[in-house]
Amino acid sequence: MAVQTTARFEGIVMFRKDYRERDQLVKFFTREFGKKMFYIRGARKRGFKLAAAILPFTRGTYVGLIRENGLCYLNAEKKLIQFEQINQDIERNAYITYILNLIDSAFADNQSIPVWFDMAANALTMINEGFDPEIISHIFELQLLPVFGVQQEWQQCVICQRNDLPLDYSESSGGMLCQNHWHLDPQRSHLDRRTIFYLQRLSSIQLQKIRSIKVRNETKIRLKTLIDTIYQDEVGLNLKSKHFIDTMDSWN
Missing domain, CATH: 2.40.50.140 (Nucleic acid-binding proteins)
Incomplete structure (x- = not known):
């Protein structure tokens, strides 16, 4: 019954x-x-x-x-x-659609997940108020990775756990390698320090603590390229809303 x-x-x-x-x-x-x-x-x-x-x-x-x-x-x-601005603006609308699609894909129905509800509610308010929707979507992408079963170490070297040396992302290692271990992956991402910084921040930050978002375009491109690669290669998720955002980017 x-x-x-x-x-x-x-x-x-x-x-x-x-x-x-x-x-x-x-x-x-x-x-x-x-x-x-x-x-x-x-x-x-x-x-x-x-x-x-x-x-x-x-x-x-x-x-x-x-x-x-x-x-x-x-x-x-x-x-x-x-949320009037979201309803009237195709870009904001597209990113909120994508964020909600990510949540829909990550969790089963009928599962209480109040932390993620609060994050989605904060995202609606922030994107409606003019915060960068692309960066907010990256926060969801990065923080949902463990839910999809993809555990990435962003904060320290996966080999020696050091975080006081230059780091770079290694897909084959599942996270960061410090300079002492770069030789283990000749195909590492060769990311600049600014992009590494944002990967570390966005993967752990709480939305409600953000007061402003200012990220250079070149850094946004590097973030998008890396996160897209992870979702394609390791998550295997292909959402129509993400394809629409990529198409929308080509308009510019």
Whole structure:
């Protein structure tokens, strides 16, 4: 017998898709219950009373019937936050879509992950306020790697654990090599110190502690190249939202 309860919850609308003639399936990232799919009856009808509550990327407090497994049902919204700049800007929209897709891919449904909910909520606010969405997406990419089963050592040499010598990234070694051990990987990344610095910071920093983001374009290119390589070679994740961002970059 399926367990179900009527509950108040915090949620972020991840995506929605049309279902049947007048309905929609809406996936919420909830703080209390993890990712849940909701069946919204009549969502496509004109004048639907909860239309604003199920717009993509809306954050709010909701009341609904929560099932342990299977579809849930939305009863009411109590408080909504809309992110106008994200909704109006294709770049911000693309990066938030990608971040939520990463979370959706990394975790199973129905798994409570409040730390990641709070990170996603902070990302929405920060990107809406104008923080660099690319760098914020890199924070998620780097910090989600262990969830995908890819353990990288960013802070010290994987061989001797020293962090007082110049470091460089080695894919074959699973992290950083200090200068004394560079000879172990002739194919190491040959990253500059600035890029190493940002890899170390972004892989460990808490979003809510960031007050500003200023990263040089050349450093952003190196970060993107390395992280893309890790996701292609070691995670094996290919998301349409990431492909769209890469296509969008080519416009520039």
